[in-house]
Amino acid sequence: DAEITQSPRHKITETGRQVTLACHQTWNHNNMFWYRQDLGHGLRLIHYSYGVHDTNKGEVSDGYSVSRSNTEDLPLTLESAASSQTSVYFCASSESRITGYTFGSGTRLTVV
Amino acid sequence: GEDVEQSLFLSVREGDSSVINCTYTDSSSTYLYWYKQEPGAGLQLLTYIFSNMDMKQDQRLTVLLNKKDKHLSLRIADTQTGDSAIYFCAEIKQAGTALIFGKGTTLSVSS
Numbered sequence: 001d002a003e004i005t006q007s008p009r010h011k012i013t014e015t016g017r018q019v020t021l022a023c024h025q026t027w028n029h030n031n032m033f034w035y036r037q038d039l040g041h042g043l044r045l046i047h048y049s050y051g052v053h054d055t056n057k058g059e060v061s062d063g064y065s066v067s068r069s070n071t072e073d074l075p076l077t078l079e080s081a082a083s084s085q086t087s088v089y090f091c092a093s094s095e096s097r098i099t100g101y102t103f104g105s106g107t108r109l110t111v112v
Numbered sequence: 113g114e115d116v117e118q119s120l121f122l123s124v125r126e127g128d129s130s131v132i133n134c135t136y137t138d139s140s141s142t143y144l145y146w147y148k149q150e151p152g153a154g155l156q157l158l159t160y161i162f163s164n165m166d167m168k169q170d171q172r173l174t175v176l177l178n179k180k181d182k183h184l185s186l187r188i189a190d191t192q193t194g195d196s197a198i199y200f201c202a203e204i205k206q207a208g209t210a211l212i213f214g215k216g217t218t219l220s221v222s223s
Contacts (some may be wrong), residue, residue, distance in 0.1 A: 033210060042200065042215035043155075058210065090154055092211075100145055101211060103154035 002027045006091050006104035011112055019078045021107050023091030031094045032074040033101065034058075034066065036087040043090065049074055081111045116201050116214035123220045130188040134201030137182060144177065145211065146186045147194045149198045158186070158199075188219075190193040196221045 005023040013019050023032065034046040045058030047066040055066050063085060065077045078085055088108050092101040114128040117135045124130045136144070142163045147155040161168045161175045161184070168175045174187040188195055205212065 035213075040215065045210050045212070047205040048210050056210075092155075100147075100157040100160055101155075103156070105154045 004017045004091060004093055004102050004104045006089075006107050008107060011108070011110070013081050015081060015083060015111055017081050019081050019109065021076045021078075021089055021091075021109070023074050023076065023104060024072055025091075026072065027091040027093055027095070027102060029073060029093035029095045029102075030071070032068070033092045033094075034064070034074065035090045035092065036060065036085075037090060037106075038087050039076065040044045046076065046089075047074075070083070078109075081109075083111050085109065086111045113206075115212045118201055118214040118217045120215065121218050121220070123222065124191050126191060126193055126221055126223045128191055130186075130191045130219055130221075131197070132186045132188075132199050132201075132219065134184040134186075134214055135182055136184065136201070136203045138205050139179070139182060141205050143204040144175075144184050145202040145204075146173075146175065147200040147202060147213075149216070150202065151197075155200065157164065160164055191219075191221050192222045193223055195219060 007022045029053045033048040035043040038045050044060045049055050049068040078097050088106050090106045091104040096100045145160040146157050146158045149155045159170050161177050172189045176185045179209045198218050200216045201214040
């Protein structure tokens, strides 16, 4: 069965370190998205991609970067982790607007 | 600014109906969605409605859309304890395909 997987599920890192969160989908979806979820803020869009080599900034993109070298993967990199980036990160993919998004199970990142 | 607004909490008794409300600000939004998030899990698509519809029913779920007031609601009939979760309203603006979420409504169902 097709799926979308995120790894790791939990990560603790130190301030200033570079961290990469993985997202892999086997739906063959063109569109992929990264959100962060924080208490009181709901889900906020970080970056998204409409296809290979396409990337776009979302509402809260500062301090984050993504690259899309193939259809299946959209890794999210925190260049220099900050305590304000402690959050739960969700990856999602979609083929079209009508079908909505399929979400991964999330990565809980703690920056100490 | 906030594009989608929801009340934060709703508490109901098992067997009652639950109504979760949402307001959005972009009249050009063409697709509106309801997602459910159970504790420790990702979001699950419950249902969606196109902006040219007024109502959509799917088993225990009824979605009502009032375009004039930019108001969306989700009614859950015969609410069960398994319905306890966070419910997110989301819109896709006409210009792009990125979902914009509200902050979520926590539904608590007591037996």
